[in-house]
Every structure is written in structure tokens, then in C-alpha cells.
Amino acid sequence: MKRPLPTLTDEERAIYEWQIWVRDFGEEGQQRLKNASVMISRCGGLGGVVAYELAAAGVGKLVLAHGGCSRPSDLNRQLLVTYESLGKPRIDTMARRLLDLNPRLEIVAVGENVNEDNAARLVEQADVIVDCAPMFEERLAMNRQAVLQGKPLVECAMFDLEATITTVQPGSTPCLACWCPSVPPTWKRQFPVFGAVSGTVGCLGAMEAIKLIAGFGQPLFNRMLRLDLRDMTTQTVSLARNPNCAVCGSLARD
């Protein structure tokens, strides 16, 4: 995010005119988005909406990681997957759908999920990380690399009609491992989900990334927002760093 800011073309000014009107964002905020790269771990029901919103908002580069071929059970929530693409690699359809919306977008499409071997390389390519993976192994690997490389990480998740979101700023906020040091033994790969729930937290995650990049508003530092769409309640929980955290405990406090 320290690269010189690019100028906007006339076409870009026309496309982003209405969001450039947002207080504290303006044309410089749009230039910052154009200059920025965001890595999204899995682009399914949650991450697909993050990717779509960031593509719409004019982020310059997206690094997408999502393995496997699409299945019928993806279609209730994975909005970047199409009926015609069933059985084909998800990542190809996702990239194509995003480019349909924003052909100026640079996409690094990686057809594999995050793991200990590829996490460092994926994080290196982005200014901001948005973690949307359904497996804690992937989340913990991504968190570890984000902390090691000092990159902000938006951590968003859902289950049933509940959702949580917080933003990690390594060295100054708790990281994921501060409150979830290992894979919860009770977590199951398959979880109840409406696309509208994962999409809701996806929009919030995209907005966190936009604020981090453009430098306005107050990201969810040291706070976790919890939503329950069953009764439409929200809670904000104050988070604390764990001084004994194996991932970020040794980092000096900013």
C-alpha cells in the first residue's frame, strides 16, 4: 500500500462516482483501492461475496484461493458458481464471473485451498487478507502467515444463522490464535448455512477490507462483532491479546 497512487481513468471515475461521494473516502480512497491487492481464502458463500464486492468497488488485484470442482450443494450460497459450471473447477468460474463485472481487475486465481505449504506465497502477494475458509486448519495457517508478514487479516465466519467478524492488525490486536489456538475438536466440515447469512458477513468483510485499504472509519480492531440473524441481534465483544499466544505473543505491542 506504499506504492505511488495511480490516477483514475475517465471510465473509472464514471463507474465509481457514487462511492467517491462517500465522506472520508473520495477520489484518493478510490486510487488506494485501485492500487491495492486483497487475498481471499476460499471464495464460496462468504468469500465469493467478499470478492464480488471488492471487484465492484474497484480493488486493483485479487488473489483467490479455492480448490475443487463445483457441486450442486454449492449453489445455495456460492454466488460466483453457476449452474452451467457444475463439475468444473470452481476457481475458473469465479475468476470469469469477477471479470464479467470488472474487466480491469487483475486476478491471481489459485485452484487450491490454503495450506501450510502455500500460505506464505499467497499472503506475500496481497496487502490485506480476508479469511473465509470453512476449515480451521486453513484459517490457522493463514493467520500465522498474516502475523509473520505483518498483514492485516479480516477474520469472518458463520454457522447456522450466526456470524462473527473481527480484524487482526498483527502486533496491536489479538490474532485468531489468541482465542482459537487449535482446531476445535467439535467442529464439523459440514455446517448449516443460508447464502443470505454468509453473504451478510461477506459484505461486512468486504467493507472492513475497503476501510483498511482506504484508511477511513474504524475497523473491528480488538472487537468481535457477533450477529444472530435468527433474532436479529448483534453484540460487540471486546477482545484481548493472549500474552502466551504461540503465534503473536512475542510481537511487541504497537
Added chain:
Amino acid sequence: MQVTIQYSGQLKLAVGRADERLELPEGATLDDLVRALAERHAHGARRFFVDEAGEMQPTLMLVVNNRQVPAGTRQTLADGDEVMLLQPISGG
């Protein structure tokens, strides 16, 4: 003293309710509360609270009056405290 417990995520489904109240002796700690809940919900939800050795699950996130309590902190509870047990979720 009496505290209110709120459940979230899979834990809410495992205990079959969103919240409950529990009577605890004066001076009880958060650790005491979790062990009491593990006993109360021994059938079906015990492993959410404690591991096989009976130690508190390290991934159980404890929140007292909307403030997360870091793992390993000895926190004494007070009458009227609202304790949320947040089970980390990762669905997408």
C-alpha cells in the same frame, strides 16, 4: 450468586438452548463455571466444555459482560454476571 450463561454456534445446538441461569457459590471462578456446565451437560455436550482429561477446552472462548477473558486467566465471577460461551465458527 446467580450468573446468566449464553451459548453460541454448535454449543447452542449441543446443549439445546440459547441461555440458562446457574447458581454458584460466592467466589466461584470462570473455571468453576465451565466445569459445572460440563457436569450439567455431561450427556451430549461435555466435550465442548472440557477435554478428556477434564481440562477446559482451549478453544472455548469465554466472554464476561461482553469482554473476552484470555485463556488461563483466573477470573472470579460476581452475582448478575453475563457469561457468553463462544464456540469458534468457521463456516463460509
